[in-house]
Amino acid sequence: MSDLPVVPRRRSWAEPWKVKVVEPVRMTTREHREAAMREAGWNTFLLRSEDVYIDLLTDSGTGAMSDSQWAGMMLGDEAYAGSRNFYNLWEAMTAHYGFKYLVPTHQGRGAENILSKALIKPGDFVPGNMYFTTTRLHQELAGGTFVDVIVPEAHDPRSELPFKGNIDLGALEAVIERVGAERIPYVCLHATVNMAGGQPVSLENARAVRELTARCGIPVYMDATRAVENAYFIQQREPGQGHKRVAEILLEFCALTDGCTMSGKKDPLVNIGGWLAMNDEKVYEEASNLVVVYEGLHTYGGMAGRDMEAMARGIGESVQDDHIRARIGQVEYLGAKLMEWGVPIVRPVGGHAVYLDARAIYPHIPQDQFPAQMLAAQLYLDSGLRAMERGIVSAGRDAATGDHHYPKLELVRLTIPRRVYTQAHMDVTAESVAAVYAERDGTPGLRMVHEPKYLRFFQARFEPLD
Ligand SMILES: *Cc1c(COP(=O)(O)O)cnc(C)c1O
Numbered sequence: 032m033s034d035l036p037v038v039p040r041r042r043s044w045a046e047p048w049k050v051k052v053v054e055p056v057r058m059t060t061r062e063h064r065e066a067a068m069r070e071a072g073w074n075t076f077l078l079r080s081e082d083v084y085i086d087l088l089t090d091s092g093t094g095a096m097s098d099s100q101w102a103g104m105m106l107g108d109e110a111y112a113g114s115r116n117f118y119n120l121w122e123a124m125t126a127h128y129g130f131k132y133l134v135p136t137h138q139g140r141g142a143e144n145i146l147s148k149a150l151i152k153p154g155d156f157v158p159g160n161m162y163f164t165t166t167r168l169h170q171e172l173a174g175g176t177f178v179d180v181i182v183p184e185a186h187d188p189r190s191e192l193p194f195k196g197n198i199d200l201g202a203l204e205a206v207i208e209r210v211g212a213e214r215i216p217y218v219c220l221h222a223t224v225n226m227a228g229g230q231p232v233s234l235e236n237a238r239a240v241r242e243l244t245a246r247c248g249i250p251v252y253m254d255a256t257r258a259v260e261n262a263y264f265i266q267q268r269e270p271g272q273g274h275k276r277v278a279e280i281l282l283e284f285c286a287l288t289d290g291c292t293m294s295g296k297k298d299p300l301v302n303i304g305g306w307l308a309m310n311d312e313k314v315y316e317e318a319s320n321l322v323v324v325y326e327g328l329h330t331y332g333g334m335a336g337r338d339m340e341a342m343a344r345g346i347g348e349s350v351q352d353d354h355i356r357a358r359i360g361q362v363e364y365l366g367a368k369l370m371e372w373g374v375p376i377v378r379p380v381g382g383h384a385v386y387l388d389a390r391a392i393y394p395h396i397p398q399d400q401f402p403a404q405m406l407a408a409q410l411y412l413d414s415g416l417r418a419m420e421r422g423i424v425s426a427g428r429d430a431a432t433g434d435h436h437y438p439k440l441e442l443v444r445l446t447i448p449r450r451v452y453t454q455a456h457m458d459v460t461a462e463s464v465a466a467v468y469a470e471r472d473g474t475p476g477l478r479m480v481h482e483p484k485y486l487r488f489f490q491a492r493f494e495p496l497d
Contacts, residue, residue: 044356044357044360045357046357046361046450046453047351047353047354047357048097048450051098056083056084056085057081057082057083057084057415058084058415059082059084059415061412063082064082064411064412064415065412067079067082067411068408068411068412072480072481072491072492072493072494073404073405073408073477073492073493073494073495074404074488074490074491074492074493075088075407075408075411075417075418075419075420076088076419076488076489076490077490077492078411078417082415083411083415083416083417084414084415084416085414085415085416085417085452085456085459085460086417086448087384087416087417087418087419087444087445087446087447087448087460088417088418088419088446089419089446089448090297090383090384090446090447090448090449091294091296091297091446092138092296092301092302092303093296093302093448093449093451094296094300094301094302094448094449094450094451095448095449095450095451096300096301096302096341096345097300097344097345097348097450099344099348100300100301100341100344100345100348101341103337103340103341103343103344104337104340104341105337106337106340107335107336107337107338107339107340108336109335109336109337110336111328111331112328112330113330114330114331114336114339115336116336116337116339116340116343117135117330117331117336117339119339119340119343120133120135120306120339120340120342120343120346121133122343123342123343123344123346123347124306124308124346126347127278127281127282127346127347127350128255128258128281128282128285128291128293128308129282129285129286130285130290130291130308130309130310131308131309131310131312131315132290132308132309132310132312132315132319133306133307133308134306134307134308134309134315134318134319134322134329134332135304135305135306135322135326135327135329135330135331135332135333135334135339136304136305136306136307136322136326136332136333136334137303137304137305137326137327137332137333137334138294138295138296138303138304138305138333139165139254139256139292139293139294139295139296139297139305140165140169140294140305141305141322141325141326141332141333142292142293142294142305142306142307143165143166143169143170143292144169144172144325145307145318145321145322145325145326146169146252146290146292146307146318147169147170147172147173147175148173148321149314149317149318149321150216150217150250150252150314151170151173151174151175151216152173152174152175152216153173153174153175154174154214155174155175155176155214155215155216156175156176156177156178156206156210156214156215157170157175157176157177157178157215157216157217157218157219158177158178158179158180158198158202158203158206158207158215158218158219159177159178159179159180159181159218159219159220159221160179160180160181160182160185160196160197160198160219160220160221160224160227160232161179161181161185161196161221161224161226161227162177162179162226163221163225163226163254164226164425164427164486164488165486166219166221166254166292168485168486170219171430175216177219178206180198180199180202180203180206181196181197181198181199181224181227182195182197182198182199183199185224185227185230186227186439186440187439188228188375188376188377188378188386188388188391188440188442189378190378191378191379193231193233193264193268193269193379194230194231194232194233194236194264194268194269195224195227195228195230195231195379196221196222196223196224196227196230196231196232196261197232197233197236198218198220198232198236198240200236200239200240200243203218203240203243203244204243207243207247207249212247212248212249215247215249216249216250217249217250217251217252217289218240218244218249218250218251218252219252219253219254220232220237220240220251220252220253220254220288221253221254222237222253222254222255222257222258222261222284223257223258223260223261223264223381223382223383225256225257225383226421226425226440227377227381227440228377228380228381228384228386228440228442229257229260229362229381229382229383229384229386230379230381231260231261231264231265231268231381231382232261233265233268233269234265234269234272234280234283234284234287235269237284237287237288238287240287241287241288250289250290250311251287251288251289252288252289252290252291252292252309253285253288253290253291253292254291254292255285255291255292255293255298256292256293256294256297256298257297257298257382257383258281258284258285258291258298259277259281259298259349259350259355260298260355260358260359260382260383261284261382262277262278262280262281262284262350262355263277263355263356263359263382264359264382265280265284266280266352276352277350277351277352277355278350278351278352281350289309289310289311289314290307290308290309290310290311290314291307291308291309292305292306292307293305293306293307293308295342295345297383298346298349299342299345299346299349300342300345300346300348300349300449300450301338301341301342301345303334303338304334304338304339304341304342305332306332307322358447358449358450359382361447361452361454361457362380362381362382362383362384362385362447363380364454364457365380365385365445365447365457365460365461366380366385367380368457368458368461369385369387369461369464369465372461372465372468374387374392374464374465374468375387375388375391375392376388377440377442383446383447384444384445384446384447385444385445385447386421386440386442386443386444386445387403387406387418387442387443387444387445387464388440388441388442389402389403389405389406389422389441389442389443390402390403390422390440390441392406392468392471393405393406393471393474393476395472396474396475396476397476398422398423398437398441399423399435400475400476400477400478400496401420401422401423401424401476401477401479401493402422402441402476403420403421403422403423403424403441403442403443404420404422404424404477404493405474405475405476405477405495406418406420406443406467406474407419407420407443408477409467409470409474410443410463410464410467413463413466413467414459414460414462414463414466416445416459416460416463416464418443418444418445418446419443419444419446419488420442420443420444420488421440421442421443421444422438422440422441422442422443423435423436423437423438423441424479424487424488424491425438425488426438427486427487427488428487445460445464475495475496475497476495476496477493477494477495477496478493478494478495478496479491479492479493480492480493480494
């Protein structure tokens with residue numbers, strides 16, 4: 032017998048950081064959680080964060096900043112105009128995203144509002160690879176109509192296509208033919224596609240979209256909130272891209288577009304902030320004028336100087352290969368566990384979240400009894416785990432008919448904050464999902480008892496059906 036240790040064939044990776052500050056979280060009893068859920072109207076958005084053990088509601092603004100970012104906060108130049116941190120942010124954006132002009136905003140939807148107002152006229156159409164809640168709303172409020180041109184596989188949670196976020200070029204061409212290029216102010220390219228499960232867009236597809244739209248003189252604006260994660264998938268999955276650094280791929284991808292909107296709360300590793308970027312000077316002039324009306328002066332756009340500094344530094348950290356590999360590696364770890372246990376999830380696992388297929392988990396609950404909403408509630412009751420509905424409640428109502436939109440995907444999103452939780456938290460999460468899945472048969476649906484007019488998923492209230 033040898034007492035040499037066994038060297039595993041597959042070596043583990045670990046996070047490229049260590050913990051410097053801890054934030055205690057509260058453990059609760061089932062009784063406590065039942066009372067909290069009732070009070071929250073069976074909507075996880077209405078829970079108090081204090082009552083949550085592992086918070087996977089969103090990866091938006093929930094990440095942990097680095098020591099360098101915190102140090103940068105002390106270097107905030109809070110001048111009303113021309114803060115030095117604004118110029119640092121501009122430089123970081125141009126260095127890593129490659130766009131010429133920067134318009135800061137308080138967060139992503141502020142940028143969407145400005146872009147929509149600057150470019151969309153009433154009666155216009157905006158094709159895009161699947162809707163996003165706030166993006167589509169701002170397009171509609173500006174008088175536009177969103178048209179979904181994502182590949183059909185994106186609506187199939189079982190399709191294993193590596194780039195399920197791609198634009199269907201035939202569908203895009205058909206829209207251009209049907210409504211005319213002059214009524215399309217821009218194509219909205221999401222990379223990755225949040226509502227499809229964090230699915231990426233290939234470099235090849237972005238190039239083809241660029242060629243098609245350039246022929247008709249239509250600009251392409253990207254929703255770049257998770258473009259770094261998208262670049263990582265290109266590195267990992269697209270033939271001929273594996274030798275490049277994520278930062279290189281990101282620049283190459285952005286160069287196929289005319290600008291982007293950004294939520295700093297995602298890839299850029301800050302708790303608040305956003306921006307709009309572009310190469311067209313005329314669009315810049317219009318946007319930096321509008322931003323004064325809605326957000327703040329064009330050198331702060333609703334952010335403090337210290338927030339802009341933290342984001343400038345966060346952008347530099349976010350494009351490091353080690354960071355992004357560990358970030359997406361954690362999501363893949365959780366996804367692999369759930370697949371091993373037979374829980375139906377969207378495949379392949381996306382960049383920022385694991386999406387549970389509520390339609391497959393609760394086939395007995397009709398979609399208008401909100402199966403995903405109920406699944407999210409059950410996870411909370413089981414373990415204090417907070418997740419988010421991404422199904423019929425999030426999809427809202429058809430503006431013309433007043434009926435629900437009935438999305439093909441009825442999902443619950445387990446969203447992983449950046450640099451916050453350990454693998455042990457992922458184990459607890461997977462075990463809680465497995466426990467709820469085991470109890471699936473008797474679970475009833477919900478009835479909506481309060482429905483707000485805009486973005487109803489944030490504030491709607493429900494009651495369980497008997
Ligand atoms: C979060 C998000 C937005 C909106 O950004 P906010 O900072 O939350 O306003 C837009 N698009 C996508 C894809 C997002 O995930």
